[in-house]
Amino acid sequence: MSTVVDYRGYVTDVFAFEGVKRDGMQRLTYAMFSSSSAGLLCAGVQKLAQWFLLELFTPAGSMQGLPNYGTDFLKEVRSGQLQSELDVFTSFYLAAGTVKSHLQAEELETDPLDERIGSIELTGVTFEDGKITLRTTIGSAAGTVHPILVPIGVTP
């Protein structure tokens, strides 16, 4: 298990998700702090995964001054355009490819390997009433792979 010492010398970002625990799968909410927590910092693959998710789910062109940041994936999911697994896989990989290219363009030689993007995989899709759940894995250049379960509400 890694500790803070393992990340000495890393550059940290504010952790954008509330509810993380040391072990196991946890349900996270998009929040930088809560009534019980003043917020956390993140580094390493956690930061890499955060970067991926933040850009994947930011509508393209929605941030002034960053016209190329973001994807259309969330818009397509929420609008109900994605009716099958194939639709989801197609849209996801298109968006993931965009994000990956952006991440790679910004990487520096001095970046730790676990903060450089390796692979992005969509391993499964589940359709439920009002929700699509994605099972993804984020792989770093260090070889580590981390699963992320992403439930997304869908506009009926």
Place this chain on the structure above:
Amino acid sequence: MTIDLPAFDEVSDAEIAMAREQMASRLKTAFPSTEVRRGVIRDHVIQNQAIYQAARQLQLDRYDRSSNLRDIQADPALSDPELVDKVLSNFLLTRRTGAAATGNIRIVISELVPITVATGTIFEGGGQNFVTTEAYSARIASSAVTADTDRVIEALQDGTYAFTIPLTAQETGIAGLIRQGTKLAPLSVVPYFVTAYAESDFVDGSNTETTEELLARLDTKIPARGWSHRDNVAALTRGEEAFEDVLHISVIGMADPEMRRDDLSIFPVSLGGRVDVYVRSQGRPQLLAGAKLCTLVEQNCDGTVWQFSLDKEDAPGFYDIRRVALPTATADFAGYEIIFDRRDYDLTDADPVPDLVTTTDAVFSRFQTGVFRFVDTDKPSGTVGETATYVITARYMPLIAEIHDFLASRGHGEPAGDMLVKAAIPCFVRVEATLLIPNTTPSPDLTTLQQAVADAVNSLEFPGLLYSSQITKVLQEALTGAASVSAIDLHGEIRSPASVIYYLRSTEVIQIPNLPAEMISGRTTAFLLDPQDVILSISRRNFAEI
């Protein structure tokens, strides 16, 4: 600071990116372990602050561009008007605000009955709205007049009746400067209304000055106001508030061939000590109508010949008489023909008295007078010596008397010489052109084109040359699609101080002839163009589709 923070959507992505990089760099320097390239800190802290910072920088840039003369002159459109006003106030320049045009209209009614035109009655004419600022009562007899706002109804020749009231334009601006004869119609009912028209040119209308126009007057403020140089004379003139709008001034002095007043000695040299100031106070001459008592002097086969005179105060510096008609004449009556026009001058009460030896020296100056005769073809006979009132419309350049009196005054006058102000010698222009319009293109607004051409010609200073290409450029820029302009036919008619008419005509360029002995040259003679003298015809063409 008078420049507000711009809206965030006015800031470009490039400006935000630059601010973001600057902030990220500084944050990184201060906090080396903080991720600034992307992520939460970048998206939620740096990015938002960068947008504000970029807007702030834009605000500062605008302030900087508006706070010095160099940048204001480089691009007036980018400068904040309020700050520009502050900068230029250092040069005693004040931006002129718009003013509404005013003038009199003649209302024609069908019956001789008392009429009241209420306050706020709107008349529409020339594309503009004009309003009464008081209530006016038209009385059927002068004995019924009881107030300053009462008007006496006069009978016209065609069986209708007419009275005159003043109007003010509803909107400020030069668009309210309608010409004499412009038809107007009331937007509310005026009993027994037949027609209405402008009795004289409307005056005093002006637009709020743009920054470009304000900067153009800077040359009048920087030079010292005095008589040492031509620019100084112009600055002296325009430095007076009443003359700030004077368009062009040309100073003729010692050794200028157009100066005739300083070489009248036995010595064949220019002795100096004389200055002639030629003034174009506005774009086109003004038409001024007024009643004059005329005297029947003879009868001929065409009718009766009447004589009247214009003294130096009637229309100072007048060019010519445009119309003579009875007060009862209808608006569309063109007027009686002038058959005699003799100019003279009157130095009564002049102080100082300018050196005027010949009448031609005084023509178009404030001392000019004139005696005129016309033939009234509608009155075949009469008694020699009988008198009658006619309405005389003179064409003149305003402010000649006022400018002369100002420049001749003891506080502003040329102490070492003799000064005389004259209206620019007129070259009345007529332009003829054909517009080639494809059948698929709607017809252009000819009135707008006429005005554009007239404005372009009347904005020229004393260029001496008028090229047809200048007219073509104005027309072509105003046309749309595949419409184009045919050859331009330029006509010019110069009225010399000696009352000789010189005709110019060309399809390429008309040039003021160099006749200094008659005081005519490009430095004394101005091109004057009335929009009604821009004759445009439309030729429809089929253009083959590609």
